[in-house]
Amino acid sequence: MSNRPASTKRGARRLSPRAYKLWSTVHLVVAAAWLGVTAAKLVLGLAAVLTGAPPRAQSLYLAVDAVDVAFPPLAIATLLSGVVLSLGTRWGLLRHYWVVTKLVLTVAVIVTAVQLEDRYVRRAVPALEWRDGGTFFDAQPWSAGLLLALPVAHLIMLVAATVLSVYKPWGRTRRPAARPPVRQEVGAR
Numbered sequence: 107m108s109n110r111p112a113s114t115k116r117g118a119r120r121l122s123p124r125a126y127k128l129w130s131t132v133h134l135v136v137a138a139a140w141l142g143v144t145a146a147k148l149v150l151g152l153a154a155v156l157t158g159a160p161p162r163a164q165s166l167y168l169a170v171d172a173v174d175v176a177f178p179p180l181a182i183a184t185l186l187s188g189v190v191l192s193l194g195t196r197w198g199l200l201r202h203y204w205v206v207t208k209l210v211l212t213v214a215v216i217v218t219a220v221q222l223e224d225r226y227v228r229r230a231v232p233a234l235e236w237r238d239g240g241t242f243f244d245a246q247p248w249s250a251g252l253l254l255a256l257p258v259a260h261l262i263m264l265v266a267a268t269v270l271s272v273y274k275p276w277g278r279t280r281r282p283a284a285r286p287p288v289r290q291e292v293g294a295r
Contacts, residue, residue: 121194129194133187140180141264144215146173148257155253181216188212203276211263211270223256 121129147170154166188208192199200206 129187129191133191136180136183140184143173143176143180144260144264148261151253151257185212200279202278204270204274208267208270211267215260215263
C-alpha cells in the first residue's frame with residue numbers, strides 16, 4: 107500500500123490510509139478520555155452533594171479539581187483531531203449536518219466549561235453548609251443543582267456527539283450553487 111494521499115477531488119479522502127488510521131485513533135482515544143473525565147466529574151460532584159459529611163464533600167470537590175486538570179487538553183485535542191479528520195476525509199468540516207453539529211457541541215462544551223463551570227464550583231465550595239444530619243443538597247438545593255447541571259449537560263452533549271459519529275444522520279448541508287463562469291466578449295474592454 108502506498109502512503110500517498112488519495113485523490114484530492116472534492117469529497118475524496120485527502121489523508122493517506124496510514125495517516126487516517128493514526129488521526130482516527132488519536133481522536134477516539136482523546137474523545138473517550140474527555141467523556142470519561144466528564145463522567146468522573148459528575149460522579150464526584152454527585153457524591154459531594156449527597157454526602158452528609160462536610161469534610162468528605164470538600165475532599166470530593168478537591169478530587170473534581172484534580173480530575174479537571176485533564177479536561178482542557180483533552181477538549182482541545184478532541185477538537186483539533188476532529189477538525190483534521192473532517193478536513194482529511196470525504197465528510198468535510200461543513201459539508202454534513204452531523205459534522206457541523208458535532209463541532210457546535212464540542213465548542214459549546216468547551217465554552218461553557220471555561221465560562222461557567224469553574225466559576226460556579228469555586229463560588230459554591232467555600233459556601234458549603236450543612237444542617238446536622240443533612241446533605242449539601244438539603245441545605246442549598248439551588249447551589250447543588252448548579253454544581254451538577256453543567257456536568258450533566260456536558261455529558262449529554264458529548265454522548266450525543268459520539269452517537270452522531272456512529273450513525274452519521276441528516277445528509278449534506280446546503281451549499282450555494284456554483285456560479286457559471288463569466289464570459290468575456292471578444293474585443294470588449
